[in-house]
Amino acid sequence: MGILSNTVSICQFRVAGDLPVSDLFQWASERLSRNGFQPIDQGAAELSTGWVHLDDHRESGFAVPAAFWRDHYLAFTLRRDQRRLPAALLKAYLQVAEHEHLAANPGLSRVPKQKREELKDAVRVALLARTLPVPSTWDAVWDTRSGLVTFTSLSPAIVEQFEAQFKKTFEGLRLVAVHPFARAEQVVDEGLKPALDQANQAGSEAVIDLIRSNQWLGWDFFLWLMFRTMQDTSEYRVSRPGPAQENEPFVAYINDRLVLLCAGENGLQKITVAGPQDHFSEVRTALKTGKRITEATLYLEKDEHTWRVTLKGEMFHFASLKAPAVRIEKDDSVDEVSEREAVFFERMFVLEQGMQLFDSLYAAFLALRLGAGWGEEERRIGEWLAAGEAA
Template identity: 80%
Template sequence: MGILSNTVSICQFRVAGDFPAGDLFQWASQRLAGNGFKSIDQGTAELSVGWVHLDDHRQSDFAAPGAFWRDHYLVFTLRRDQRRLPAALVKAYQQVAEHEYLAENPGLSRVPKQKKEDMKEAVRSMLLAKTLPVPSTWDAVWDTRTGLVTFASLSPAIIELFEGQFKKTFEGLRLVAVHPYARAEQVVTEALKPALAQANQAGSDAALDLIRSNQWLGWDFFLWVMFRTMHDTSEYRITCGGHGEMNEPFAAYVNDRLVLLSSGENGQQKITVAGPQDHFSEVRTALQNGKRITEATLYLEKEEHTWRVTLKGELFHFASLKAPAVRLEKDDSVDEHSEKEAVFFERMFVLEQGLQLFDSLYSIFLELRLGSGWEEESTRIGKWLAESDAL
């Protein structure tokens, strides 16, 4: 699913490094074009990776502004074409080639090792020439105003591919994942930054250490939202900047699906609780037994609009993020390119508004979690969980 789809899975990064001096458009145009996708349809190459246009995955020329420039956004798509040969198919053709060779050389009982390797390469080349590469694409949006990059994939392998291609393309820059602790640094108030730093359980600034050592952020956040879903109005106010006005009301709650995990002598144990929740009794029992919520379906509502997302607690990845549908009035006087741009801007508006609501919810949680009110709130949550014993 691409970034323009009504439902999309995304992760975010912050761009680190020094931007080059001079014209940003000219620099980005040259760097994207220099690392643009090159077709392998007519050859036997197994893999090709490069950038293409968001609106046309056949195009990799970034000379015109309309190809990738949208106001303060840079938009581009990572394309990977790959030929895959089933091992069983290669083996079958290899056996045929070996039988033919032995038939032509009756004095031999087996194919020499080097000859066998040459045959294998010849078989692979022959099969590759008959196999069309399979294309895959993943969209990226770089907000040069905030320095955030939104990428439409949650696959670890694809994220690694994207990070490597980005670093190769934009020399001197790199991507830093916006994980729970990094997002906390973005949304927490200046007054609470010392408390956040003190609560940081990582021993270094390495992203992997910050993620693994601060899983408590996701655990406590899910627990708090679930408790608030049951005991409060689930109404909040916007506290982070964005398209919505500060202090505007919105609602947030968890429902439908929660995933819990625990680690013990027998390895990890995982349970999934699906379906609309009444009292979260099954989840509360699992929490009492030492499990932690690691994933949940979160709803965000503002006026008549609803955002639904499966939030991954360890990394704060947004899976199956369904935003309000983008609907534009048809106008025959508007050309196709302008219409596509209008769809893009409207789509980014609803996506960013949903993320603004999430950041506000996270900020409100951190205000409580890092402040003096957490002890009282934690006691209330503990009493509520204890009620599960009587259910």
């Protein structure tokens, strides 16, 4: 699903490096055009990757603003076309080629190794030329005002490919994942930053170390939010910048589906609890035995609007994020390009508001987790878990 779909999975990055001080459009236009997608449907190439338009995946030229320029956003799509040959098909055609070679050379009882490799390459090229490439696309939106890039895939392989293509395209820049610790650095109050630094369990500034050594952030966040969902208020206040006004109320809670993980004698064990939760009894029992919540369905509600997302705790990736539907009233006096841009801006508005609510929720957790009141909160959570076990 693309960024304009009402349901989409996203991860986010910060851009590290310096942007040009002037003529950002010309700079980005040249680099995107230079790394635009090249079709392979008329040849036998196995793979092609490059940038295309967000609105038209057949177009790979970025010479005009309408191609990718949206006010302070740069919007473009990574397209990958790939031909795939089933192993069984390649094997069958290779056997035919070997039989023909042996028939043409009666003195041979078997095809020599070098010749077999030549036949295999020839068969592969011939089959690729007869196979249509399968296109795949993933959208990216770069907010040049905040330096935040939103990408519509959670696949590690695709994310890695996007990072490499971005770095290749925009020389001197690189993407840094917005993982739980990085997001904490962004949303925590200035006065709590020393406490966050002290709580950091990573031994280096390497991203992978910051992620793996600080999984406690996701674990404690889910535990706290589950407790608040069942035993306390689910109402919070907007505290982070964005479309919503500061101090406006919103509701946040988890429900429907949770995933728990535990390291046992047989390796990692995963438990999925699905369906509406009245008391989280099964989850509370699992937590008492040392399991950790690693994934949960999170609801964010403000006024009459609802955001529903499967939050993955290790990276804070947002899977199957369902935001309020975008509805643009059509007007005969408005052309198609203007209408598409209106849909884009409205979509970004609802996505950014959902992220604003999440960041405000996370900031509320961090204010308690890093502050003096966490000991009391831990005691209350412990009593609640014990009561659930006794029941």
